Amino acid sequence: MTAVGVRGAGPRRVGLRTIGLPRPVAARVVVTGLATTQRVVAAIGSLLAAAIVVDALVAVDALAAAPLLVTPFIGVGMLALVLLWRPTVLTAGLYLLGGAVFSVAVPVLILDSAPELESTGPYLFNRIATALCLVGAIGGRALSGVLWTALAFIVAQASVSIGLTLAEATVRTGLGPLIVATIAVAAYTTLAIAQRQTERRLAVLTATAAEQSEVDRRRSLELRAAAVVHDTILADLALIARSRGPLEPRTAEVLDEHLQTLASTTVADPEPAAPRSGSALGAALLELAREYQWSGVRVDVSGIELLPESMASRARHALLGAARAALDNVVEHAGTDRAELVAGARGDAVSVLIVDDGRGFAADEVAEDRLGLRTSVTQRIEQVGGSVRVWSGPEGTTVMLTVPRGEGAR
Known part of the structure; x- marks a missing residue:
């Protein structure tokens, strides 16, 4: 698998070749990709709906009202672009709220300017409601996609009904929002089941x-x-x-x-409580995760059973120190109560990923006086010939630490 990052600041890389992202991270990328596609479709679809409204107005000789009537469609398209640029709970809520207002306004404005368009059915009146159902997932979890889509469908149906009622027209919401919401819920449910099964299989x-x-x-x-x-x-x-x-x-x-x-003498293991993963690095990572149990952030650890039994002591200490600094950043800045620490090895390279679903940051915009990322993480890893890659965006942050295994004591 090729290393793929979420939207946001570009990756920082020094030296070592890349290692594929583990399944938990890849699943987040898939969910984020689906949500991004939905928002692009919502933006483009809203602009196309504006063109359809103009065409309908031409057919009934009411083109003069076009500038006013296309405003709601352009407005929801702009909201979709804002959500695409920064997909957070705040922007998603703004998208649904603003979209609901525009959706209520559409039948009122259209039927006031061209009453004869009521006979065309709900197609023109539910275009914005249909776009609302493409709100997408927030935070990289498929389950959030199900919840946001269900909420968007309720808002969409209510807004169309209110708008038609205010316009004193027959309340017909149409099948557009229902079809789009059903497809989105089915897709996110499938992804949620796949994510859950992957987590269970990984645990097994x-x-x-x-x-x-x-x-x-x-x-x-x-x-x-x-x-x-x-x-x-x-x-x-x-x-x-x-x-x-x-x-x-x-x-x-x-x-x-x-x-x-x-x-x-004895034939017993001199350290019966040694890491069951068979590596000193694995034991140290487990202990590191336990240290954060009182910090307010739960750290889930996976992949340590795949770590090599031995590696250079200097590289191991650098990896642990950088991982600790990255987790400190999660506690202090990410605004989340959960993080993942994923370990792995390929060839002579050993990697540790720290993944969170909190608020991201732009790595290139970190102030010069903030030494955590540059000194405690990047410089520490580079000193042992390793590399650091950072992916960060509104869906969270992933920090990949990679060092050469080298030779040395456990």
Whole structure:
């Protein structure tokens, strides 16, 4: 998978080749892409609807009213572009509120200027209502797309009904908003189910990998214990069985050495609580996530079972320090209560991603006196030959830290 970023500030990259984004991040990109497409369609569709209204006015010889009647369609198109530029809860609410006002105004204005257009049915009157149903998801979660679409449909139907009532016309809302809302809800529901299944499968795979790691560890202990028994106890018993009479001094000395060896050594894992992922980096990342449990931000960790068992100590410490600084930024600036820490490795590169769905920022516009991103994150990683990539926008921020694995202690 090719690394893909959300809209916002461009990626910063130094040195190392890219690593594909993990599934949780890719799912957010898919949802964001669908929402972006909806808003583009809403903007273009509103302008096309304005052209249709002009054509209808020409047919009934009421073209003089065109400037006033196309204003609501252009207005909702502009709101769609604002939502496209900065998709936040505030702009989405403004889009629905402004769109509702325009939707109420359309039948009132059209039927006041050209009453004969009532016979054309609800098609001209529900164009803005249909555009409202393309509000899209906010925050990169598919479930938010379902909720916002349902809210938009309610607002759309109500606004058309109110507008036709005020115009003293027959209330017919038409099928346009219903069809668009149904398709959008179906798409986001499918994505939500896929996201949920992916998260469940990832949890199962993580648990399975941890269980297999534990089984392998126990098997290793059993083999080491069997080797000790074979090389010492069984050999000593066989030596005693072959002896006649008192043991020779040398034999007794060997037996004594073996007893001292058994008394001073163990086949048990010297660190039974070591990271089940098999790596010191994995244990440190889990511990790092636990440190933030009282910060107000829950940090979900995944992928540590895929980390290498060993890597250069200097690179590991740089990765941990930069990850901590990135999480500090989430706590202080993102305005969210949840973050994801996703680890992975490919070839000689080890990567950690910190993902949040809070308010983003423009990396190129960070003030010079703000040293967190430049010094605590970027400079720390670059000093060990690694790279930092940042994607940020209204849907959240993703920071990818990549370092060469190198050689060294665990």
